[in-house]
Amino acid sequence: MPDRIRVLSVLVEDGPNTLSKVSGVIRRRGFHVRSISVGPSQEPGRSRLTLQVDHGHAEADQVRKQLERLVEVVEVEDLTGHEVHSRELVVAKVSASEVPSLVERGARVLDSGPSGTTVEFAGEGKDVGDFVDELLRHGIVDVARSGPVVMRRTA
């Protein structure tokens, strides 16, 4: 991962403007979103964003600081360089009806039939990348990938 990428976990208030405010700040400050994933947090009315952001020409700590200025943003944790669990999900359709080598890699078969197989796989970004390379050998039909969700390691 290039040095200019910051990995942030951002707790936000749910609201119609939140995502556009967050992305607006990122664009306006010359940053660039590499990946984003959003989902509900354990607190009602709040969501957790996991962002990978290229900070461009700005100072690295500006990403966190500019996001913190938003009233919609409750908390920002800059996880760059920390020991984290980073997981990505891929769901893919392949033309093969049998995919033993994918299952061996840890893929789960969601459905299969004569027209092909749908599998899911979760892992670190690199493992997901390798898995997608492997899919090519099985006649890849469609792939959907999530951005990573990241959490600091317990110890």
Place this chain on the structure above:
Amino acid sequence: MVLQALEREGVELIFGYPGGANLPIYQRLPNHPKLKHILVRHEQGAAHMADGYARACGKPGVVFATSGPGALNLVTGLCTAYMDSVPMIAITGQVNSTQVGRDAFQESDVIGATSSVTKHSYLVTKIDQLPRVIHEAFHIATTGRPGPVLIDICKDVQQAEAESVPHERLEIPGYKLNGHVDLDRAKEAAIALATAERPVVLAGHGVLLSHAEEALRELAERAAVPVGTTLLGIGAFPVNHPLSLHMTGFMGTGWNLKAVQNADVLMMVGMRVDDRVTAKLADFAPQVRTFIHIDIDGSEMGKNVRPQIELVADAKQAINAILPHLPEPEKGRGTWLAQIDAWREEHPLRYTHSNGHLQPQDVLIDMYKRCRNEAIVVADVGQNQIWAALWWNYDRPGLFLNSGGSGTMGFALPAAIGAKFARPELPVWCVAGEGGFVMTAQELSVAVEHQLDVKIVLLNNFSLGMVRQFQDDFYGGVRSQVDLTHMPDFVKLAEAYGLPARRVEKFSEIAPAMDAAERIKGPFLIDFRIDPEANVYPIVPLGKSLNDFWEAPESNA
């Protein structure tokens, strides 16, 4: 319900313009005689008036506009306030909540269009949100680093009948105010200042916003540190004080720039350290070993210059935390202060006044003699702004208002009107070039309607002077699209609007025209036909370091 909530927030004055999507509010306005409404002639004028009002009295300026074009006409004014941290509340009408997103008549995505120029914004689609939103908006606009907050209210919400319940609870988890000063850092800052050989303090708008002028003066005098201000910080430190470095930045005074470039410790208070202050960033204050940065907005730390000592706090609280730790300077400051005095002698402010043309500085010097520190000067943007900044010795805060960060031409007249509403007891002078003046000149009607004692000093050089100067000096001398020969006769224009005016072409006519301006109650305009070649000096060539400032030609001194 909107109006009741505004009354609860202590609003007395609203600048606005009605239209289809805010008619329900205007229908109820006559029932609220405590809310005085000023009908502007263009929504941009309303935003600048509210801005000038807020800058002059510290209370948030309030603006009304309708949806679509009405709201979008506010954008420049919101940006002006946002860049300069001015508290403002903009209440815009939006189409009915059921019509949002259907491209209804005069619908526009006002939240989307204004997000980057507001501190915060709300779209109100339900009546029960309104009391909380309005209360929060005033809190957010006026606390921490102030700024404009926009409330976009759907028309059906404005129409809804509901009991107006005061909302007093504030629960905004994402809005954190930096409350306490890190005392260890404050002590470090004190020691760094006291042990410096060549310290300099620069003061920005944050000093004025936190009313830290007295504390700053005490710090400067105790530590024998010279103090300069940014363009927006003018008034934070008396220009006539022996420790004053006057204005910094790429059109700052020579002695200020010399001091900054030779300083070993630089304390920057309540300022953004933007490119107009630093000029070429890599060469800014190259001898400094300790930068101390005080700002209430943590994102300013290291945004442009990485400080060794950071104090994320209100300027006054931070300075007050530094003061007790300030020992007498360990080394005598005599040499450093003597050096600065020598630079002051060597690089005085000067201007050409022997070419037969009327000089803008002569106009301002005459004005200053009359007003001293008993008037508010509102400048526009361009040469007029820098002349007004440099050729007055502002001694107190709040006397010089201008659009510093955004550099919005057309700011001065409406902002001066707003300032006059805020401080009716003080004379208000509007200094503008003819280029900026015509951008919002329609607001003359407001000055006439309310017989506001606003004196308009037009520094008319028949061109976009600052652009012309840049083209002459930095763009190969190609004068491109800066000629403003074809302008209205400003005396007749003023008369058409219903205010008296004069034209001045000679030095000897300055004083009589100013006498008339002071004598006649109500608005007055003087069209000063100034030297079309007059330039702003000192100036740092674009892209160069502060060391490379150019001065006015010496032969003309």
